Amino acid sequence: MSADHAHSFAAADALEETAAPAGGGAPAARARSDEVLLSVENVSLGFGGVKALTDVSFDIRKGEIRAIIGPNGAGKTSMLNCINGFYHPTEGRITFKGQTRPKMRPHEAAAGGIARTFQNVALFKGMSTLDNIMTGRSLKMRTNVFWQLVRFGPATREEVEHRRKVEDIIDFLQIQHIRKTPVGKLPYGLQKRVELGRALAMEPELLLLDEPMAGMNLEEKEDMSRFILDVNQEFGTTIALIEHDMGVVMDLSDRVVVLEYGRKIADGTPDEVKANQAVIDAYLGVPH
Amino acid sequence: MIYREAGQYKTSYEADRAVFPLRQDRIGIALIIVAAYAAGVFGSDFLLQAVLIPFLIFSLAAIGLNILVGYAGLLSLGTGAFMGVGAYACYKLMTAFPEVNVVVWILMSGFFSAAVGVFFGLPSLRIKGFYLAVATLAAQFFLQWSFNRIPWLYNYNISGAIEAPLSTLFGVPITGATATSEARYFVVLTLVIGLTWLASNLVHGRIGRQWMAIRDMDIAAELIGIRPLTAKLMAFACSSYFVGVAGAMMVFLWYGGAEYNVFNIDQSFFILFMIIIGGLGSLIGSFMGAALIFMLPIGLGIVLPAITEPFGLTVGAATIEHLRFMIVGALIIFFLIVEPHGLARLWQIGKQKLRVWPFPY
Ligand SMILES: Nc1ncnc2c1ncn2[C@@H]1O[C@H](COP(=O)(O)OP(=O)(O)OP(=O)(O)O)[C@@H](O)[C@H]1O
Ligand SMILES: [Mg+2]
Numbered sequence: 001m002s003a004d005h006a007h008s009f010a011a012a013d014a015l016e017e018t019a020a021p022a023g024g025g026a027p028a029a030r031a032r033s034d035e036v037l038l039s040v041e042n043v044s045l046g047f048g049g050v051k052a053l054t055d056v057s058f059d060i061r062k063g064e065i066r067a068i069i070g071p072n073g074a075g076k077t078s079m080l081n082c083i084n085g086f087y088h089p090t091e092g093r094i095t096f097k098g099q100t101r102p103k104m105r106p107h108e109a110a111a112g113g114i115a116r117t118f119q120n121v122a123l124f125k126g127m128s129t130l131d132n133i134m135t136g137r138s139l140k141m142r143t144n145v146f147w148q149l150v151r152f153g154p155a156t157r158e159e160v161e162h163r164r165k166v167e168d169i170i171d172f173l174q175i176q177h178i179r180k181t182p183v184g185k186l187p188y189g190l191q192k193r194v195e196l197g198r199a200l201a202m203e204p205e206l207l208l209l210d211e212p213m214a215g216m217n218l219e220e221k222e223d224m225s226r227f228i229l230d231v232n233q234e235f236g237t238t239i240a241l242i243e244h245d246m247g248v249v250m251d252l253s254d255r256v257v258v259l260e261y262g263r264k265i266a267d268g269t270p271d272e273v274k275a276n277q278a279v280i281d282a283y284l285g286v287p288h
Numbered sequence: 289m290i291y292r293e294a295g296q297y298k299t300s301y302e303a304d305r306a307v308f309p310l311r312q313d314r315i316g317i318a319l320i321i322v323a324a325y326a327a328g329v330f331g332s333d334f335l336l337q338a339v340l341i342p343f344l345i346f347s348l349a350a351i352g353l354n355i356l357v358g359y360a361g362l363l364s365l366g367t368g369a370f371m372g373v374g375a376y377a378c379y380k381l382m383t384a385f386p387e388v389n390v391v392v393w394i395l396m397s398g399f400f401s402a403a404v405g406v407f408f409g410l411p412s413l414r415i416k417g418f419y420l421a422v423a424t425l426a427a428q429f430f431l432q433w434s435f436n437r438i439p440w441l442y443n444y445n446i447s448g449a450i451e452a453p454l455s456t457l458f459g460v461p462i463t464g465a466t467a468t469s470e471a472r473y474f475v476v477l478t479l480v481i482g483l484t485w486l487a488s489n490l491v492h493g494r495i496g497r498q499w500m501a502i503r504d505m506d507i508a509a510e511l512i513g514i515r516p517l518t519a520k521l522m523a524f525a526c527s528s529y530f531v532g533v534a535g536a537m538m539v540f541l542w543y544g545g546a547e548y549n550v551f552n553i554d555q556s557f558f559i560l561f562m563i564i565i566g567g568l569g570s571l572i573g574s575f576m577g578a579a580l581i582f583m584l585p586i587g588l589g590i591v592l593p594a595i596t597e598p599f600g601l602t603v604g605a606a607t608i609e610h611l612r613f614m615i616v617g618a619l620i621i622f623f624l625i626v627e628p629h630g631l632a633r634l635w636q637i638g639k640q641k642l643r644v645w646p647f648p649y
Pocket of ligand 2: 076077078119210
């Protein structure tokens with residue numbers, strides 16, 4: 001399995017030319033700060049005997065695109081699950097916006113401004129694109145049951161106001177033509193895009209993307225890269241991104257953290273990480 | 289009139305979010321409502337009492353169950369018992385405060401079934417699917433037992449039954465022995481239209497989307513900020529409200545009285561079959577399912593003799609009853625395998641075809 005990644009890593013430079021979205025050199029233009037939005041300190045996570053994460057520490061700064069990479073089973077998804085409260089670390093602490101919460105439920109993380117897409121698309125299959133993205137605005141909708149029941153006055157105003165926001169996202173992601181289509185019927189690439197839309201609808205401060213380009217062709221990857229960069233630049237959203245395609249990672253991210261067997265083996269700018277011997281070994285499958 | 293959307297441009301999100309965006313649909317609904325009221329004036333006693341009143345009441349119960357099963361994805365086998373809670377609550381309220389109008393009590397009784405529904409819905413936070421169904425089954429048996437064994441619920445009647453006392457609306461008797469089926473029909477129809485409108489508003493708004501989100505992908509729903517606890521209990525509450533009101537209407541506006549065994553498990557399955565055949569997650573489907581299951585035996589009773597009598601065969605009521613079970617069984621298997629979205633989906637496909645007719649696409 002690591003041979004696969006070895007290939008994509010070695011081919012990173014070659015890919016940079018092809019998979020690079022227009023204006024790929026954009027990171028410099030981004031508004032970055034040194035302010036830490038999220039910090040992960042000595043986090044360990046175990047499932048019975050399996051240790052998915054061991055003593056991992058890193059931080060995510062406000063406004064940056066932070067990549068998390070590593071071979072299959074390295075614990076990347078588990079890391080995101082800890083960040084948004086789906087798993088609770090067995091040890092260590094996670095601090096978001098200066099607040100350390102020992103046991104945060106996923107909906108509390110959502111309320112705090114963390115949104116998420118999934119490695120295997122997790123859309124609401126029976127609902128349309130529009131309804132999926134509208135659901136992303138649940139937290140921002142406030143009218144009570146009474147107004148919902150009569151669907152009148154404040155409920156209508158609220159629905160229309162949020163619909164407008166959702167239409168902006170639909171325009172941004174260029175999915176107008178599938179607005180009313182049940183998402184279960186959409187091709188995979190578009191489903192990934194709708195899922196991004198649903199996360200954007202939450203207007204998150206921190207957006208976690210778990211392999212947003214997995215299974216996409218080159219053109220779809222370019223589109224998705226463009227959207228991710230635009231979200232970061234236009235809305236100032238901080239992004240944590242898991243991705244296997246090194247070309248994409250090198251292009252998009254400001255800083256990269258590398259996991260292997262649940263441990264952090266490198267952390268730095270794309271260039272630093274690319275030159276790191278431990279990372280090269282991990283990807284080439286050199287035994288330790 | 290041609291079923292087309294040509295020329296009907298939606299210029300605002302208000303218009304686009306309407307439940308019936310097509311003018312033809314709105315006209316169709318208006319016509320159906322007018323026809324329904326006309327049926328109250330011109331319909332025979334048999335049509336009202338044996339067909340339309342029960343059809344409307346079961347439709348309402350099906351809407352209630354559909355909110356839970358079809359929209360929120362939580363399976364319940366306790367519908368019969370929750371109808372019973374509505375009926376017994378209404379009976380207690382009516383007899384304790386006879387001066388208050390019965391329509392008020394029918395609508396209030398739903399709050400009691402909602403509370404009981406929420407209580408028995410609590411396990412849904414931990415368990416799903418089959419296990420939840422078993423938990424609701426426990427509710428079914430426990431509640432039915434209560435209706436029988438707690439004499440306070442039926443005011444210590446020797447018969448053990450609850451009976452509709454006389455009450456009036458605008459001076460016209462609507463419950464009790466002297467209430468005409470016409471009067472009861474108008475009350476039932478008006479209540480069902482009003483409650484269906486409320487249900488439709490619910491499922492088309494924020495709350496409905498949250499239910500469907502929990503149903504389709506509960507983990508993602510929670511990561512979006514939907515609280516599973518609130519959404520699920522809300523579904524139990526709303527569902528049980530409609531079911532409870534339907535139960536109260538069944539006893540006081542249709543049967544005129546009932547015993548505990550009316551609210552048995554058969555009733556629960558009966559309504560579950562309606563929504564499976566009509567369409568899970570569809571309000572129109574709830575009506576279609578109720579129509580099909582409830583009117584099937586009546587239709588068979590008319591059609592079968594017409595076919596067989598020329599051959600000198602007579603079809604007994606028992607045969608019709610058996611046939612009905614066979615047909616319903618076959619239909620359920622058919623819909624579960626071929627079209628899980630039921631009659632409502634077939635109806636939608638038909639409408640879509642009509643929209644592009646005469647072209648195949
Ligand atoms: N719920 C769970 N129960 C038991 N083990 C788990 C669970 N979730 C993850 N693991 C284990 O934790 C380890 C890390 O898994 P994780 O999904 O985080 O890896 P990943 O880096 O995302 O891999 P991939 O690139 O394949 O997505 C794996 O060994 C996996 O089997
Ligand atoms: Mg993963």
